[in-house]
Amino acid sequence: MISDKAKHKAKVISFWHKYGTEATELAFDVKERTLYYWQAKLKKSGGNLEALNNKSTKPKNTRIRSWPQEVINKIKTIREEHPNLGKDKVYIELKDYCKDYNLILPKPATIGNIIKDLGGLRKRPIKIRHNGKIVLKKRVKVIRKPKNFKASFPGHCGSFDTIEKIVHGSRRYVITFTDVYSRFSLAWATNSHASTAAKEFFDLTTFLFPYPLQNVLTDNGSEFKKYFDQELRRLHKLHWHTYPKTPKMNAHCERFNRSLQEEYIDYHEYELLDTNVFNKGLMKHLLWHNTKRPHWSLKLKSPVQYIVDNYPQDCNMYLTNTRP
Numbered sequence: 001m002i003s004d005k006a007k008h009k010a011k012v013i014s015f016w017h018k019y020g021t022e023a024t025e026l027a028f029d030v031k032e033r034t035l036y037y038w039q040a041k042l043k044k045s046g047g048n049l050e051a052l053n054n055k056s057t058k059p060k061n062t063r064i065r066s067w068p069q070e071v072i073n074k075i076k077t078i079r080e081e082h083p084n085l086g087k088d089k090v091y092i093e094l095k096d097y098c099k100d101y102n103l104i105l106p107k108p109a110t111i112g113n114i115i116k117d118l119g120g121l122r123k124r125p126i127k128i129r130h131n132g133k134i135v136l137k138k139r140v141k142v143i144r145k146p147k148n149f150k151a152s153f154p155g156h157c158g159s160f161d162t163i164e165k166i167v168h169g170s171r172r173y174v175i176t177f178t179d180v181y182s183r184f185s186l187a188w189a190t191n192s193h194a195s196t197a198a199k200e201f202f203d204l205t206t207f208l209f210p211y212p213l214q215n216v217l218t219d220n221g222s223e224f225k226k227y228f229d230q231e232l233r234r235l236h237k238l239h240w241h242t243y244p245k246t247p248k249m250n251a252h253c254e255r256f257n258r259s260l261q262e263e264y265i266d267y268h269e270y271e272l273l274d275t276n277v278f279n280k281g282l283m284k285h286l287l288w289h290n291t292k293r294p295h296w297s298l299k300l301k302s303p304v305q306y307i308v309d310n311y312p313q314d315c316n317m318y319l320t321n322t323r324p
Contacts (some may be wrong), residue, residue: 006052083123087112151181156209159253184303
């Protein structure tokens with residue numbers, strides 16, 4: 001990679017060849033020996049400008065941290081017992097030990113450097129596969145929802161969640177969807193908690209919701225992994241995840257879950273034993289919820305009416321526009 005400084009040096013050398021040493025020294029404030037040094041580096045590299053990049057200024061001989069072996073061993077022991085303990089918390093654990101054995105107590109920043117010198121002292125959890133093989137668990141990095149995100153059009157962000165109910169000892173799940181901008185919501189009851197069911201509900205949502213989803217927000221549940229996530233990747237959708245135990249990051253869907261439970265599920269809970277029967281009644285309720293029910297967050301308008309009033313140019317709701 002050619003740095004900006006290397007490009008500047010090449011420009012100075014070109015100027016030197018064209019106008020001479022005296023003009024170059026006046027124009028760029030460089031000495032003649034420096035110009036010859038740059039030219040020699042460039043010639044040695046065969047004209048590769050990367051040779052003019054500044055070299056590292058790190059000293060060849062650096063100081064070696066020297067602490068009593070007892071302190072280092074104690075830090076190792078603490079990190080072995082508590083793998084995710086940071087340097088500030090290790091400092092508190094180490095304080096009593098150093099006091100009891102009359103040892104010098106390193107500061108938190110120094111403890112961090114000692115841990116770094118020892119290779120990080122990271123300890124990863126393990127899991128046992130079906131064939132008995134022991135492997136390290138890999139922590140999968142996920143994308144979190146931006147802190148100050150605010151939906152500005154329908155489909156800008158669609159949030160998904162799951163309601164779990166136990167009816168006469170049988171588990172049933174209601175997967176829910178809410179468009180953050182318009183509060184347009186859908187739900188579907190299923191016997192399965194697998195990612196296949198969530199993927200099928202996502203396909204149903206994209207068919208029923210008249211706007212393409214740009215971003216998808218879910219919690220970290222297993223139903224929103226594997227096939228659900230693979231489908232989002234195939235469609236090039238951005239999949240946001242909430243932080244663990246932070247339902248307020250998915251507040252719009254959580255609020256719909258409460259409304260759905262208080263207004264419909266609690267009165268038809270017994271129908272969940274046959275999800276087909278439950279879903280037929282649920283569709284009628286959702287039709288009313290999206291087209292007639294007033295929402296305080298929408299200034300007492302329904303989601304469909306809110307979209308028609310605020311985003312009419314691309315509305316494909318197939319409803320008559322009754323505005324004057």
